[in-house]
Amino acid sequence: MIATKSIQFAYEGVPAFEIPDIEIKAGEALLVLGKSGSGKTTFLNILGGLLAPGKGEILIDGISLYSLKGQNLDKFRGKNIGIVFQKPHILGPLSVAENIALPHFFSKSSQADNVDHYLKELGILDKKNARINTLSEGEAQRVSIARALVNEPKIILADEPTASLDDENAKIVVDLLKTQAAKLKAALVIVTHDQRIKNEINQSITLKRKDL
Amino acid sequence: MSMLKLSWKYLLAKPWNTALNILLLALGLSIITVLILIQDQFENKMNRDAAGIDLVIGAKGSPLQLVLSSVYHIDFPTGNIPLDEAKAISRNRLIKNTIPLGLGDNYQGFRIVGTNHDYLDLYGVTFSDGEAWNTAFDVVLGSEVAEKSGFEVGDVFVGSHGIEAASHEHDEHPYKVVGVLAPSDNIVDQLILTSIESVWYAHDEEHDHDKMEKGIAKSGFPETEADEERELTTLLVQYRNPIAAVQLPRLVNSRSSLQAASPSFEISRLFELLGVGISLVQGLALIIVLIAGLGIFIALYNSLKERKYDLAVMRAIGASKEQLFILIILEGILLTFLGALAGLLIGHLFLYILVTMNEQGALSGLRADVFLNQEWWILAYALAVGILASLIPAWNAYRTDIANQLTK
Known part of the structure; x- marks a missing residue:
């Protein structure tokens, strides 16, 4: 489903990251580990079409991600890649349901109205019309997962999704990501240094920076 | 969304x-x-209110005030002019027509204007009820006056002296409404129109009832007896030809007691000031x-x-x-x-x-x-x-x- 070929990336004045080639099949999950500063988030941004690599190629379902430009890349990302951030980053002026429906609007996706379905799957249906600032941390993270899932993407990327959650919520979030990715037959990539997740997912790679 | x-x-x-x-x-x-x-x-x-009025002749004073008071009926009149002098000047060959006005009374702030039937023609009024005045103390109401006062044809009221509301009342001479005008969207809507004779008789100390029953002038100046010294407030003048615009104001202003003011000139001056x-x-x-x-x-x-x-x-x-x-x-x-x-x-x-x-x-x-x-x-x-x-x-x-x- 997603494969990378000899990706190279370096920030100015910092030695390049060592990024191994990966390949994840539909329905599989991969854990990306590494110390802070080893380029985990950068790698995730590159996979998500948010940051073009210096060299190399990312193939998603056979399409070279960065051969797409401008709007095409944005729409492709919206349709095929669901991203869960470390912080929920939910849009304050909108309600929970409106936040989750937003990817439909931006990617002009013709999917059926499945907002309620995902609200139910993630156990937050009762929060449908709630204001964002009334949500707890765990609920907010679940809203952001629902938003990542609503376009039924082929790839789900999660950046430290459990970093700010307690044990109970962390377990719920990881379970949700695993089961939903399996249901959608999507490739799941979780970037983390959270020890609590390590036992949940079998495949993993570890990133290093040349000088670390 | x-x-x-x-x-x-x-x-x-x-x-x-x-x-x-x-x-x-x-x-x-x-x-x-x-x-x-x-x-x-x-x-x-x-511009609508001043249409057809080329020149205003009245007593000396501010020309703007003269125009405002006799064309737009907002300011106070500059004073009165003797009827004889007004008659004399109106015979000038440069003048096509004059309409005499006698101002000075009001009913609850609405000005009572003494004039003749030419004034009605000047603004091309139409009657919604009744007809023009034919004897002294008959009045015709502008549409807004009728609406605000609630008067209809046949009603009587008493005017008060002065052009502002709540002055001394002429209680002996009630006016009788004989006509109501249709809205015309100009100054006439807010006026009470009557004959010049009505205005004169309302101010007379003695009441000569014979005189009052005599007819009134429907055009031109009212008739007076030889010994009567009557006054007008202003004359609205229409020029006979364009030369009049050059000669007439100078001619009038050189006469000691009269003043001529052009509405269009005074109004453009006013707009300049504003x-x-x-x-x-x-x-x-x-x-x-x-x-x-x-x-x-x-x-x-x-x-x-x-x-x-x-x-x-x-x-x-x-x-x-x-x-x-x-x-x-x-x-x-x-x-x-x-x-x-x-x-x-x-x-x-x-x-x-x-x-x-x-x-x-x-x-x-x-x-x-x-x-x-x-x-x-x-x-x-x-x-x-x-x-x-x-x-x-x-x-x-x-x-x-x-x-x-x-x-x-």
Whole structure:
């Protein structure tokens, strides 16, 4: 489903990251580990079409991600890649349901109205019309997962999704990501240094920076 | 969800800020609206009221006052002129026609104008009821006078001395309504018209009932006995030919007791004087609009700082750079569009209040429920301010560095 070929990336004045080639099949999950500063988030941004690599190629379902430009890349990302951030980053002026429906609007996706379905799957249906600032941390993270899932993407990327959650919520979030990715037959990539997740997912790679 | 709705949600997220910006813009634009409405209608009204009157001849004093009092019926008359002199000048070969006016009385602030039937022809009036006066103390009411006083044909009332309300009353001589005019959208609507004889007899100390039953002059000057010394207030003059415009005013003004004033000249002079004030207020309004624009710019620019994450998230879930640009521009347009609507509304409302509080003044007869083409320009101008104010914030939104922003 997603494969990378000899990706190279370096920030100015910092030695390049060592990024191994990966390949994840539909329905599989991969854990990306590494110390802070080893380029985990950068790698995730590159996979998500948010940051073009210096060299190399990312193939998603056979399409070279960065051969797409401008709007095409944005729409492709919206349709095929669901991203869960470390912080929920939910849009304050909108309600929970409106936040989750937003990817439909931006990617002009013709999917059926499945907002309620995902609200139910993630156990937050009762929060449908709630204001964002009334949500707890765990609920907010679940809203952001629902938003990542609503376009039924082929790839789900999660950046430290459990970093700010307690044990109970962390377990719920990881379970949700695993089961939903399996249901959608999507490739799941979780970037983390959270020890609590390590036992949940079998495949993993570890990133290093040349000088670390 | 649509872009417009999304923009609107973000504006609603800061209701006080949004309301303040809309209000400030509305304030500036409402001032401009009122000015445009008044200027347009006032000039129209002034020109309509003075149509057919080439020159006003009256007592010496301020020429502007003479025109205001005898054509527009707003200021006080400059004084009276002897009937003999008025008759003498009216025989001048440069004059086609004159209409004598006798002013000085009112009924509850509505001026009673003594004149002849030529005055009715001058404004081309039509009667909604009754007919013109035929004997002394018969009066014809302008449409607004009839509406406000509730008088109908056959009713009687007592006038008071002076041209302002609540002066001494002429209780011995009630006026009788014989006609009511249809609305004509000019000064006649607010006048009570009667014969010059009525005005004279109302002021006479002795009452000569024989005289009162004699007919009145329907055209030209009233007849008087040889020993009678009567006065008029003004003469409205129509020129026979263009040369009169050059010669007649000079001729009249050289006579010791009379003064001639041209309505068109005096009114353009008045507008010139008012023009300074109008420009000043207009300038002030423009500055308020500019400040409102600046306020919108600052509000959008600041809110953008807080919204960098939101914008980056939108990009991550499929929004293009162009969509973010449009999102911010739409916010500017929404703000100014609402501001412009509110401004036009407040402007019209303000004029309405101004006119209702000023029924017998210079602004009477102005309408608040008209929409001028210039008001579309106000809307366009406001939207231009909105686009201009949101251009830089929108450009910043366009350039949002998603990866950088999301990992901060």
